[in-house]
Amino acid sequence: MLVFVLWIGLLFGVKYLQRFYISFLIILVPFFIVNGVLTGTGLVEPVVWYNNAENLGIRLLTIPIEDVGYAFTLIFSNVLLIEQFKK
Helix, strand or coil: CHHHHHHHHHHHCHHHHHHHHHHHHHHHHHHHHHHHHHCCCCCCCCCCCCCHHHCCCCEECCEEHHHHHHHHHHHHHHHHHHHHHHC
């Protein structure tokens, strides 16, 4: 899904994609704080546990890399839809 949203962004919304990258970097700060706590950073037991057999097994601290792609897809697809409906 991430590849599809990036492809649509490149075809129909390059200017939105370029501006979104900066916004997304800012959004990642609270994302890493909240998601980090949920996945066990600083806790004895994590609130949310991910099975590495079900994902790539690559983590940024305790957060699976797929969560970053999912957040990007969720937020950027909404930006694209809102901008298309404005027209």
